[in-house]
Structures are given as structure tokens and as C-alpha cells.
Amino acid sequence: MKKYKWLVPTLYIIFLMLPIYWLINMSFKTTTEIINTYSLWPQKFTLENYVKIFTDSTWYMGYVNSITYTVFNTVISVAAALPAAYAFSRYKFLGDKHLFFWLLTNRMAPPAVFALPFFQFYSSVNLFDTHIAVALSHCLFNIPLAVWILEGFMSAVPKELDETAYVDGYSFGRFFFKIFVPTIAAGIGITMFFCFMFSWVELLLAKTLTATAAKPIAATMTRTASTSGYELGLLAAAGTLTIIPGAIVIYFVKNYIAKGFAMGRV
Amino acid sequence: MNKTINQKAWYFVIPVFVLVAFNAAIPLMTVVNYSFQETFGNNVFAWEGTRWFKQILLSERFHASLGRQFAFTFIILLIQIPLGIAIALTMPKKGWGVPVCLILMSMPLLIPWNVVGAMWNIFALPDIGFLGHTLNSVGFDYNFTQQPGDAWFTTILMDVWHWTSLVVLLSYAGLNSIQPAYYQAAEIDGASRWATFRYIELPKMKKVLTLAILLRFMDSFMIYTEPFVLTGGGPGNTTAFLSIDLVKMALGQFDLGPAAAMSLIYFFIVLLVCWIFYNLMMKNEAKS
Numbered sequence: 001m002k003k004y005k006w007l008v009p010t011l012y013i014i015f016l017m018l019p020i021y022w023l024i025n026m027s028f029k030t031t032t033e034i035i036n037t038y039s040l041w042p043q044k045f046t047l048e049n050y051v052k053i054f055t056d057s058t059w060y061m062g063y064v065n066s067i068t069y070t071v072f073n074t075v076i077s078v079a080a081a082l083p084a085a086y087a088f089s090r091y092k093f094l095g096d097k098h099l100f101f102w103l104l105t106n107r108m109a110p111p112a113v114f115a116l117p118f119f120q121f122y123s124s125v126n127l128f129d130t131h132i133a134v135a136l137s138h139c140l141f142n143i144p145l146a147v148w149i150l151e152g153f154m155s156a157v158p159k160e161l162d163e164t165a166y167v168d169g170y171s172f173g174r175f176f177f178k179i180f181v182p183t184i185a186a187g188i189g190i191t192m193f194f195c196f197m198f199s200w201v202e203l204l205l206a207k208t209l210t211a212t213a214a215k216p217i218a219a220t221m222t223r224t225a226s227t228s229g230y231e232l233g234l235l236a237a238a239g240t241l242t243i244i245p246g247a248i249v250i251y252f253v254k255n256y257i258a259k260g261f262a263m264g265r266v
Numbered sequence: 267m268n269k270t271i272n273q274k275a276w277y278f279v280i281p282v283f284v285l286v287a288f289n290a291a292i293p294l295m296t297v298v299n300y301s302f303q304e305t306f307g308n309n310v311f312a313w314e315g316t317r318w319f320k321q322i323l324l325s326e327r328f329h330a331s332l333g334r335q336f337a338f339t340f341i342i343l344l345i346q347i348p349l350g351i352a353i354a355l356t357m358p359k360k361g362w363g364v365p366v367c368l369i370l371m372s373m374p375l376l377i378p379w380n381v382v383g384a385m386w387n388i389f390a391l392p393d394i395g396f397l398g399h400t401l402n403s404v405g406f407d408y409n410f411t412q413q414p415g416d417a418w419f420t421t422i423l424m425d426v427w428h429w430t431s432l433v434v435l436l437s438y439a440g441l442n443s444i445q446p447a448y449y450q451a452a453e454i455d456g457a458s459r460w461a462t463f464r465y466i467e468l469p470k471m472k473k474v475l476t477l478a479i480l481l482r483f484m485d486s487f488m489i490y491t492e493p494f495v496l497t498g499g500g501p502g503n504t505t506a507f508l509s510i511d512l513v514k515m516a517l518g519q520f521d522l523g524p525a526a527a528m529s530l531i532y533f534f535i536v537l538l539v540c541w542i543f544y545n546l547m548m549k550n551e552a553k554s
Binding site for chain 2: 005006007008009012013015016017018019020022023026034035038040076079080081083084086087088089090091092093094096099101103104105106107108109110111112113114115116117118120121136137139140143144147197200201202203204217218221222232235236239242243245246247249250251254255
């Protein structure tokens, strides 16, 4: 039985790669070929779909918009979550447990519940169709997650570290940025990975809060699917390109992924 | 860790509190506001009391979508959790296989959700998709856009594809935290493979598995984009889960009152289940 152990993950990975391969396969075909013939690889290999995306500003700006609000969101979430996670991991204070659960409830809130109120709220403060609106709205689920992960990593650092630093005459600010932050650098990296991931893949809120100026790539795709008939080749190429930023990010954090998914709580 | 009592810690929490309150409390109040009123457009409202709540709680449509939602969540948990554990157990523990497995398995997690839906749509199309074409050519009468059973099968397969890796990675992290000494002890005692799993690995994975179940419950309960792109809730309403139904009501038909009442009931159910899980999790953590 041990000899065939490798079969399970291998079959699983094949299952994972099949739809991705199919998408890539489609992206190198013309739309006519996709509709008229069934083939396991492109018969007439074409780069036309990719050329269109990189030359048409409504397409490539979609990527720029998505990456912009995702980066904003990651920075805001981690910056706000750092001190809060420190407080939760080091101190007891009035209402701490309730506050922690309340934060988590926001990770549980279905975005569909918030779509309409968000639209009205961000319109009323004149932030509709801006990158910052999407970045702020994604804080709803990313900040609780960031606090949760960082708190796990921070709790793993012994408190003696703080105490020794104070005895050595460090002020809080110097201790926090010079000693504590470097100590949990891996945790911060993981947190940023998760914030990036969840902001990058979310569409409902991003679509609701934007019209043209900050429209995410994912929304550009849905619009294309409905207005210009069914340009499958173009859609497949755009989809393939959305996989790349994620793949790059995974490559950089590969050694921490498993640990990070356990949120430092293993 | 024994924590010191320090009320000033609240200052550290203020930025998070403000940002989340700004995002959660204000919109939630809007929802509460709508749920008790009738709108006539132009900001004209009339008090309706609990009428919308009664209407939703008694409506066939809500019961149907809630039933579908529970069925879906239950099925995917039943598949993803055991499958995730099995894959984590058989994954290589060292060598070049580890990064390869981790990178490839994480891929589905980082694909935007509508792309997941679109990808599965073209993958499953009966005439030009690999899955649809293969199933049809071996003799199944498969068409997910027309037959409810096929639509369910495809949606579940898509979710298994999308999220099993999360369970795998969590379980893998749990397994990695087991010291080799435990396995050596089991070997000396002549424990069977099943006994090793049952008495060493499973207890060590308890914490991460609770987390996995909690995350998968929350996320599958609010699933929207992927089935919306894949099936659009159809054929008919057979794959219209709670979020799809809600968005249809709120943004499609602009029935703000009932949609708001439904949002609150929906949120309350998620909260209740998560609260139970959270308490179980905290209890476990306190014990260990």
C-alpha cells in the first residue's frame, strides 16, 4: 500500500490542473475554432486574444485597477491589524473577547448582505468608483483575518522578549519596530499573502462599488461575456492572465503557506 | 500565555475598530432600517414593523433556497474534509515533492472567483468542454445547463476543485506539528495504520480541522460568484443558493424590505453556527 501512496496527491493535482489547462488551451484558439471544433490542443495556434488584451486599455486597465486596490487593501489591513493583534496577544482589557468575536463575525458576513448598503454608503460619501472605496470595503473581511493570523504568530513569541527590551531601555515604539516586527516577519508575510489573496479573488463588492474608473478585471470579463456575444477566446485569455499574479505570490511564500493556513495556531 | 490587564490596550485596537465599524456597523444599520420599512423611492419610507420578517420566514422561496444552501454546504463538507485529510496524509513530507505539491495545490485558491466559474463553465460545456464532452462520449447524458442533477454535480465538483486544497494545507500543517517521537512510540507498540491515525494524528489535527470546518462552512454558506457565473442559479432556480437569491431580490427586483429582512435572517443563521464552532474551538484551545 505504501508503494502507491504517491498516487493520491498525483491524481488530485491532475484533477486540479485539468480545468486550468482547458482554460489555457482555449486562450490560444480563435473563438470560431472554440465553437466549431473540439480539440485537446489548439489546431491553429493564435496569440490574437492576448494581443487584444494588452493593446485595449479597457482590458489592461482592469488589471491595473485590480492590483491597485488589492495592494491598498493589503497595506491598510496589515497596518491597522498590527497594533490590534499585539493588544490581543499581550493584554487583557475590557471587552477583549467580545471584540475579538465581533471582528470575526465580519469575516462571516456574507458580502451579498452588504452589497446594496455599501453602494449607497460609498456613493453618499463620494467615494463611489474609486480604488480606495474597494480597498476599504475589503477591510470588512481582511482586517478580522489579519488580526486573527497575526495574533497567532504574536502569541507564539515569548513575552520575555518584550520585558527584556524594556529593561534594556527601549521605548515601546523602538521595541515594536526594531525588535518585534522583525521577529514576526514571517507572520506578516503570511498575513499579507492572505489579504492579497482574498482581496484579489473577491468580485461582488468590487463590482458593486465601481463603474468605470476603478473597474476590476473580473468585472470587465463579465461585461464582455454579456455585451459582445460570447468571445470565449478573449475570456479565456483574460482568465489565464488573472492566474499569474496569484502564482507569483504563491511562489514567494511557498515555504510559509502550510504554516500560514494554520494561522500560527498549530 | 498569562496576559496582563491593561485598559490602555484599547488605543491599539482603535484603528481596527474604526475601520471595521465604518464598514460593518453603518451598512448593517441601513439593512436593519430597510427591514422594518416600505420604500416608495425618493427616500419616502413607511413603517412596516415585522411584516417583512414574517413574509420571508413563511415564504416557500426562502425555505427552498435555505434548504438548497444547507444541502450544498453539508455535501461539500462531507466530501472536502475526508478528501483533504486523505491527501494531506499521503503528501510527501520532505524533498522536492513538498514545494511542488504546495504550489500546485494552492493554485485554485488564488484564482478570482468569477474566473473559477467561467473556467468551469467552458470546462463542463457538453459540446466543447473537456468534462462535458468526455462524459457524453462515454455514454452519460450530461448537460449542466438543462438538467438540475447535472448542474448540482458540476457545482459541487467545482467547489471540491476550488476549496479542498484549503483543507489539505491546514491538515498538512497539523500533521507537520507532530513530533517523530510519537510515530516511533506507535511503531514500538505495533500500532496499526488506523490506530496511528485515530489516536495520534487525528487528535493532533483536531484544532486545524475545526478551523477548516469553520472556514469552509462560512465560505460555502456565502457562496455567490462561482455558481452565479457557472449556472446563474439555474436551470430554473435549482442552484440558486441563499446569496444568489438575495442579490436577485435586492438588486434585481429592488424589493429592499424583504431583501433586508432576508439578509438579517441569513446573517443570524451564519452567526449562530459560527458562534457554536468558535466556542468549541476556544474550549479546545483552553484545554491544550
